[in-house]
Amino acid sequence: MPYIYRCRRCHASSVPGTRHQAEDARQEHRDTKHGGLAPDGERIERAPGSTRHPDGRYVSTGAVLVVLLLLALAECTARIASVAGR
Ligand SMILES: [Zn+2]
Known part of the structure; x- marks a missing residue:
């Protein structure tokens, strides 16, 4: 500053x-x-x-990576659940 x-x-x-x-x-x-x-x-x-x-005006890189990881995990879980449901 x-x-x-x-x-x-x-x-x-x-x-x-x-x-x-x-x-x-x-x-x-x-x-x-x-x-x-x-x-x-x-x-x-x-x-x-x-x-x-x-860096206050930027979103932290770590937070973005965590969100992307959670989205990938959610997609995997949904795929496994849909395969298991057949
Ligand atoms: Zn002066």
């Missing part, structure tokens, strides 16, 4: 990175532009369009 540090006073934004990288960018910006002080309106926010987990 990428984070961006923004300083509204300077209209500056860091490049998207980890939370830790955004905090480093905040500290560096405070030190270089504001004499070590915290400017009004600064914030660390999640990058627009990012999800909480990078």
Whole structure:
């Protein structure tokens, strides 16, 4: 999940990175532009369009395999049952 540090006073934004990288960018910006002080309106926010987990929008491969396996098992069971019923 990428984070961006923004300083509204300077209209500056860091490049998207980890939370830790955004905090480093905040500290560096405070030190270089504001004499070590915290400017009004600064914030660390999640990058627009990012999800909480990078793979959160995808269905997990394991879940798909389990469903396919259950379908195959159900088909086999149905075939055995139909052969046994003759
Ligand atoms: Zn600033």
